[in-house]
Amino acid sequence: MGLTAKLVLKTLETGLVPERLTRTWVRYLCSQAIDRASLGDVEARHAVLRQINKELKMGACLRRDPNAEAGDVEMGPEFFELFLGKRLNFGCCYFPTGAEDLDEAEDTMLWMSADRAHIRDGMQILEIGCGWGAMTFWLAAQFPQAQITAIAESTSRAIHLQKRLKDLELNNVKVIAAEFNDLKFAAEFDRIICLERFDLISPTAGWDTRLKGWLKPDGKFFLQHLVHSGCAYYQDSVGLEDMPGNAVVNPRLVPSAELLTICQKTFRVEDYWKISGEQYKKTAERWLNRYYFNRLAILPLFEKVYGKKMAWTWLQRWRLYLIALTEQTGYNRGQEWITAQYLFS
Numbered sequence: 035m036g037l038t039a040k041l042v043l044k045t046l047e048t049g050l051v052p053e054r055l056t057r058t059w060v061r062y063l064c065s066q067a068i069d070r071a072s073l074g075d076v077e078a079r080h081a082v083l084r085q086i087n088k089e090l091k092m093g094a095c096l097r098r099d100p101n102a103e104a105g106d107v108e109m110g111p112e113f114f115e116l117f118l119g120k121r122l123n124f125g126c127c128y129f130p131t132g133a134e135d136l137d138e139a140e141d142t143m144l145w146m147s148a149d150r151a152h153i154r155d156g157m158q159i160l161e162i163g164c165g166w167g168a169m170t171f172w173l174a175a176q177f178p179q180a181q182i183t184a185i186a187e188s189t190s191r192a193i194h195l196q197k198r199l200k201d202l203e204l205n206n207v208k209v210i211a212a213e214f215n216d217l218k219f220a221a222e223f224d225r226i227i228c229l230e231r232f233d234l235i236s237p238t239a240g241w242d243t244r245l246k247g248w249l250k251p252d253g254k255f256f257l258q259h260l261v262h263s264g265c266a267y268y269q270d271s272v273g274l275e276d277m278p279g280n281a282v283v284n285p286r287l288v289p290s291a292e293l294l295t296i297c298q299k300t301f302r303v304e305d306y307w308k309i310s311g312e313q314y315k316k317t318a319e320r321w322l323n324r325y326y327f328n329r330l331a332i333l334p335l336f337e338k339v340y341g342k343k344m345a346w347t348w349l350q351r352w353r354l355y356l357i358a359l360t361e362q363t364g365y366n367r368g369q370e371w372i373t374a375q376y377l378f379s
Contacts, residue, residue, distance in 0.1 A: 047354070096233035167184065174204045304379040
């Protein structure tokens with residue numbers, strides 16, 4: 035199956051395969067993955083969960099190292115502006131009625147997350163993996179007396195965020211570009227939040243102890259992550275190592291919703307929410323529509339980063355990532371791959 039999947043993936047990356055066939059292939063891979071992850075036996079399935087839980091406690095990487103073709107290359111904000119919403123929230127949005135546009139759904143999700151994290155004005159807040167600043171800037175505007183420290187994934191992102199802060203005249207945010215393992219804080223934060231970037235935290239053994247040391251005695255940690263509703267699994271073990279779009283996301287293992295409630299020993303789960311995969315499907319479908327609409331503007335950006343020879347391939351890889359995300363999160367009416375939120379105290 036591995037060789038077959040690799041050949042299919044190479045064919046899909048040509049951009050010549052009709053989208054409906056691509057979607058059919060992704061649904062087939064999802065069906066196969068669920069069958070393999072369930073293992074047909076509750077004891078075997080639990081044994082895998084225990085093994086992954088042990089890895090997470092010791093410092094497990096949720097993603098593989100960047101592949102040789104991508105290297106450390108990072109697309110700039112002008113790329114994401116062409117398909118994300120106005121806040122550049124590269125994560126699940128929320129559509130209460132399904133009729134909301136992408137910008138409205140972004141704001142709804144940010145408001146809902148802040149409410150569930152019990153964030154109030156005047157707090158000291160740390161966001162780990164702030165992306166392009168969706169939550170950081172929203173919090174800074176909504177809670178002007180709060181002091182926010184945003185950890186950016188790269189220096190280039192940090193520089194961009196600093197420029198935006200200056201343009202928006204927001205003075206209550208400090209941006210730091212650093213690896214999680216290099217961060218050092220006193221017990222100074224009321225809230226630590228991490229929205230879909232747990233992969234930045236998990237490779238550090240004893241990550242939960244580090245987070246606890248940065249929180250005030252009554253502080254809380256809010257985590258949001260894309261998980262499977264019932265199974266924890268390694269991508270290679272369920273046939274998803276050659277999933278379309280993996281060149282972009284590069285996953286290694288996927289936790290279950292249950293696993294993230296027990297994979298640490300320092301916190302207790304104060305509250306816990308599951309959000310249907312249908313919400314992520316709606317999000318990704320809107321991203322995909324914008325991606326198609328702006329593809330002529332996107333291609334030159336890939337040429338600038340990867341060169342003309344690889345630009346078309348990377349245009350297709352991102353398209354495949356968005357298609358795969360819609361089909362995977364929408365599989366079985368959004369009951370398999372879901373977004374989970376946790377409030378730890």
